[in-house]
Amino acid sequence: MSAHRFTAISTGLSMALLGALTSALAASAPPETSTCLACHGANGEGMAAAGYPRLAGLSSLYLTEQLNAYIDGRRVNAIMSGIANPLSAQQIQSIADYFSALPASSAPSPSALDAAQSSLGRQLAERGDWDNGIPACFNCHASGGIGVQPAFPPIAGQPAAYIEAQIKAWKTGTRQGSPQNLANALMYSVAMRMDETQTKAVAAWLAAQPLPAPDTRPAHTKP
Amino acid sequence: MNASSIAQLSVNAGLLLPLCMLLTSTALHAATETPALSAATGTGVSFHPPGEHMIPEGKFGDMIRMGRDIMLDTPKHAAPFVGNTLSCANCHLDAGRMAGSSPLWAAYVSYPAYRAKNDKINTYQQRLQGCFRFSMNGSAPPLGDPVLVALEAYSFWLATGLPVGKEAAGRGYPDIDKPAQSPDFKRGQTVYAARCALCHGADGAGQKAAGRVVFPPLWGENAFNWGAGMASFNNAAAFIYANMPYGMSYSLTPQEAWDVAYFMDAQERPQDPRWLGSVAATRTKFHDTPYSLYGQTIQGRILGNSGAPKRPPNESEAHIAP
Numbered sequence: 001m002s003a004h005r006f007t008a009i010s011t012g013l014s015m016a017l018l019g020a021l022t023s024a025l026a027a028s029a030p031p032e033t034s035t036c037l038a039c040h041g042a043n044g045e046g047m048a049a050a051g052y053p054r055l056a057g058l059s060s061l062y063l064t065e066q067l068n069a070y071i072d073g074r075r076v077n078a079i080m081s082g083i084a085n086p087l088s089a090q091q092i093q094s095i096a097d098y099f100s101a102l103p104a105s106s107a108p109s110p111s112a113l114d115a116a117q118s119s120l121g122r123q124l125a126e127r128g129d130w131d132n133g134i135p136a137c138f139n140c141h142a143s144g145g146i147g148v149q150p151a152f153p154p155i156a157g158q159p160a161a162y163i164e165a166q167i168k169a170w171k172t173g174t175r176q177g178s179p180q181n182l183a184n185a186l187m188y189s190v191a192m193r194m195d196e197t198q199t200k201a202v203a204a205w206l207a208a209q210p211l212p213a214p215d216t217r218p219a220h221t222k223p
Numbered sequence: 224m225n226a227s228s229i230a231q232l233s234v235n236a237g238l239l240l241p242l243c244m245l246l247t248s249t250a251l252h253a254a255t256e257t258p259a260l261s262a263a264t265g266t267g268v269s270f271h272p273p274g275e276h277m278i279p280e281g282k283f284g285d286m287i288r289m290g291r292d293i294m295l296d297t298p299k300h301a302a303p304f305v306g307n308t309l310s311c312a313n314c315h316l317d318a319g320r321m322a323g324s325s326p327l328w329a330a331y332v333s334y335p336a337y338r339a340k341n342d343k344i345n346t347y348q349q350r351l352q353g354c355f356r357f358s359m360n361g362s363a364p365p366l367g368d369p370v371l372v373a374l375e376a377y378s379f380w381l382a383t384g385l386p387v388g389k390e391a392a393g394r395g396y397p398d399i400d401k402p403a404q405s406p407d408f409k410r411g412q413t414v415y416a417a418r419c420a421l422c423h424g425a426d427g428a429g430q431k432a433a434g435r436v437v438f439p440p441l442w443g444e445n446a447f448n449w450g451a452g453m454a455s456f457n458n459a460a461a462f463i464y465a466n467m468p469y470g471m472s473y474s475l476t477p478q479e480a481w482d483v484a485y486f487m488d489a490q491e492r493p494q495d496p497r498w499l500g501s502v503a504a505t506r507t508k509f510h511d512t513p514y515s516l517y518g519q520t521i522q523g524r525i526l527g528n529s530g531a532p533k534r535p536p537n538e539s540e541a542h543i544a545p
Contacts, residue, residue: 130317133260135470140422142432151421152437182421182468189258189470212433 030094032087039079045105048207051161057104057211059150063096069176076174104154104211113204121205124198133193137202140186145206151183160207167191167199258474262316262323262465265473268393272320272328272381283376290377293370294318294327297359301370306361307493308429308436308445314358314453316466320381322393323465323472329394331378332387347375357451360493396461402481406456408521411486414479418468427490442490449495449527455514459484489521494532502527 029037036055041047044056055063069075070084087095113121123129125145128136137155142148145156155163169175170191177188194202259265275291278284293300295318297310312318319327334347343349348371352363364370385391416425422438423429429440440446452458464480465472475483495517499505502525506518517527 128317130261130263130321133470133472139437140469142437143435144433146432148430148432148437182418186468186470193260 030091030098032091032095033098035083036095040099041105043105044099044102046159046162048159051159051165053158053162054104054211055099056102057147058100058153060093060096060100061150062153063099064092067092067095074176074178075169077169105157107157107210113208117201117204118208120198120201121203124202125205129198132195134190134198137190137206144212145209146212154211155206156209157211158207160203163203163206164199167194167203258471260472262321262397262472263393264323266323266393266397268322268391270322270328270385270391270393272326273383278380286373286376287380288377289369289373290375290380291318293373294377301355301359301364304355304361304364304370305359307359307440307447309359309439309447310436311354311358313439314462319378323397324462325395326381326393327374327378328382328385329391331375331382332385332389332391333394347378351375356496358447358453360446360448360451360496396458397465399461399464399480400477402478404478406460406481406485408486408489410479411482411484411489414475414483415486418475418479419483422469427487441487442492444493446492448493448532449517450497450509454488454492454517455512456481456484456488456516457514459488463487485516489516489519489526491524491526491529494527494529496532498532500531 037044039047039050039052040055041052044054046052046054046056066075067084067087070077070081071087073081075081124134125137128134128139138145140148141152141155145154147154166175170177170188171194177184177191179185278287278291289300294311294315298305298308314325315321315327316324322329330350331347334350335344336350337343338345338350340353345353348366351371351374352366355361356363419441423441424438427440427442428445429436430438447453453462460477460481463484464475464477468474495505495509497505497509499508502518505527506515510517519526
């Protein structure tokens with residue numbers, strides 16, 4: 001193998017490595033995120049198989065609000081409440097800044113989706129079920145479920161189990177809707193109107209959708 | 224629990240609240256208000272338009288579907304006639320199906336009719352032309368244009384089984400109680416900041432994601448113009464009370480709805496296309512009602528004082544982003 005060819009390969013390799021590492025290292029992961037990555041993925045992409053949500057690309061405001069909600073009990077979860085509890089306000093801020101700056105993965109989560117679920121799920125996402133007071137998910141979470149920052153989180157490609165668990169959490173009170181907080185109250189009203197079949201269908205359908213990169217994200221400049 | 228079972232009772236929040244708590248198993252949420260299901264609640268509506276899966280196949284069905292698509296994304300499907308970033312369904316919810324949100328089926332059976340706005344007997348297509356000129360700040364499609372035919376076909380199909388010439392329950396926006404205090408800009412501003420700005424933006428310009436409108440603009444260059452029905456704050460109050468905040472119908476008090484409607488309609492928006500050369504002349508001829516703030520001085524500004532209307536946009540201009 002000629003020296004010339006070796007250089008070409010190694011350059012190619014280091015470029016690929018660089019590419020993989022930039023997203024994780026560019027914003028230099030703060031130490032408090034190290035424990036999170038085991039469940040939420042090295043790039044905050046989540047872990048579909050376990051139902052752990054994607055954190056990458058959630059707004060800093062939303063992330064801060066959710067971690068505080070776990071701490072003060074407005075949001076209760078066997079795993080996350082304990083993890084959030086010891087975090088200081090400053091740690092929460094750097095965690096939120098870090099994950100909000102990571103680009104969200106665009107690969108759809110694997111999900112078992114039959115034809116009936118698919119059409120019901122899509123109908124709910126795009127048109128809602130107004131007979132039961134349910135507006136189209138995409139009329140608030142944007143077409144394609146890409147979210148409207150900062151208050152409306154992206155929901156496309158989140159794990160089906162996670163989406164389903166959240167709707168249930170609102171209904172059972174482990175994720176509270178505070179009437180004073182408009183964002184809380186809005187999603188709470190929607191969740192309360194959804195039945196079991198609808199919840200499962202829309203969760204499965206949304207999970208199967210790719211998350212296209214929002215235009216607001218700065219274009220990735222080539223080295 | 225469905226809309227009609229609540230409708231039989233009352234929209235009175237005092238009645239609704241305990242009812243919802245009884246019927247939902249989540250007494251945990253006693254502290255959280257459960258808003259009415261939709262604008263239809265309390266309108267006494269019994270008519271149900273056919274489900275969309277019942278749209279027939281063939282050419283007529285295609286025309287109905289085109290009408291539905293125009294309602295949902297007007298700038299895309301009726302581009303030459305649209306001068307802002309709104310869609311019909313932003314004000315006629317659920318693609319014009321929703322009772323209490325000026326549904327198309329109730330409108331369809333009510334024309335031809337006399338309208339004071341132009342002092343003429345208006346056909347349904349003529350009524351639709353007005354929507355493009357004012358609400359969409361665009362230009363009227365010629366009578367018989369496929370855009371109007373499609374909207375007419377869709378409305379006709381939605382009204383399947385509804386008697387003509389009889390006022391249908393659920394038409395228009397439901398009457399709202401007169402406010403106890405006269406509507407006020409400052410109070411409206413407070414309501415706006417707390418219950419609307421999250422979606423429509425502090426500047427009323429709405430919000431987009433990936434270049435597409437999610438939350439439509441309420442004022443400014445991409446909103447409905449001064450000639451639109453929504454620019455009269457009595458219409459706006461009725462719409463808002465029944466439909467906003469989105470998904471939380473009838474959750475404002477009537478006073479809050481009037482105040483925020485007044486605040487919204489006291490902002491600048493595109494000129495009335497019937498412009499007569501001056502704000503004063505245009506006000507006298509077209510806005511001589513206490514519900515139009517056009518030509519009034521509010522917060523030290525004369526509203527509508529933005530000069531002659533901009534030329535109606537052509538096809539390519541209709542898509543220019545702000």
